[in-house]
Amino acid sequence: MSENLNISDAEWEVMRVVWASGESTSQDITQVLSGKRGWTQSTVKTLIGRLTSKGYLQAREDGRRFVYTTHLEEPESLKLEIEGLLGRICSRKKPNLLAYLIEKTPMIDQDRAMLIKVLQNKQVVAEVPCDCFPGQCTCHLHASGTILSSLSLEEKKHEN
Amino acid sequence: MSENLNISDAEWEVMRVVWASGESTSQDITQVLSGKRGWTQSTVKTLIGRLTSKGYLQAREDGRRFVYTTHLEEPESLKLEIEGLLGRICSRKKPNLLAYLIEKTPMIDQDRAMLIKVLQNKQVVAEVPCDCFPGQCTCHLHASGTILSSLSLEEKKHEN
DNA sequence: CCGTTACGTTTACAGTTGTAAACTAAATGC
């Protein structure tokens, strides 16, 4: 679906309110965020406006006010944002990062069992290919000579 | 250590080069990033300048040029960025997010075994507390009445 | 010595983000 949504931190606060309640008026949102962040209605309205023009919120008229809803889903949205960050490192380093995240995420026994099951069912590959552009990852060092020479010798990938 | 580093996408490209080679001149970096992103030296220099003034890169003079190094570590930096994003959802939803990440991360059998071991050794808790501000998570709904009434009744956490 | 290179620094400029005041228009209280 939507490839690359871009929801800023402040905008996300607004989305969370809508996600939590299904539909919210600007007043509802202001209520929550003036408590949590000390924002004024003005600030909240600006954020709602931006989210609406980006198409992330829909406004349905209800009397003289609008009720805002969203077609985005919270988990999907966060996945997209996180995948964006994951693109910053070599695929080969991702399992270690996962280990770190697992360690630092509090969970109950059921969660742990679920994750173990996910891992047990997971299809593994023989080798995880390095997907980095040469010169941005040490995986490429073993290729030939210096980074720079390898740069000129190898095909240059233009996307990453 | 550093609480909240803030490295933009473009800056991260520069950091990756330095991380990969340990130390780089502006020319090295330009070489890589003109290939990968089509950036001019100007662009790269601006980014180097910004990273240097933020303290993320150090410049050591070497003849008439500078050699740039960093005290940051790539995995640590990414962890910080990701933790920032993870703060956007309820702690209770994090295990499911982990499941998703595990599913979509390619890995070899050894990685999988390692992650299973991490999980097996992981200390679990009896219950993961919802750490959301009321009105931003459905966990709070069961409290009392509507979101808004619960907002005025409950203590308002001011940080999240 | 002097033009050309190669670097780093300054300036540029539009877009996004955080935070909000000001403005406009409709509704509501009396």
Add this chain to the structure above:
DNA sequence: GCATTTAGTTTACAACTGTAAACGTAACGG
């Protein structure tokens, strides 16, 4: 009916980002 409240819309403005040209200056080639 008119002041006040309540919405939404417009404007503001500084910081940060993406992308780069222009500028100053030291070194190098001849």
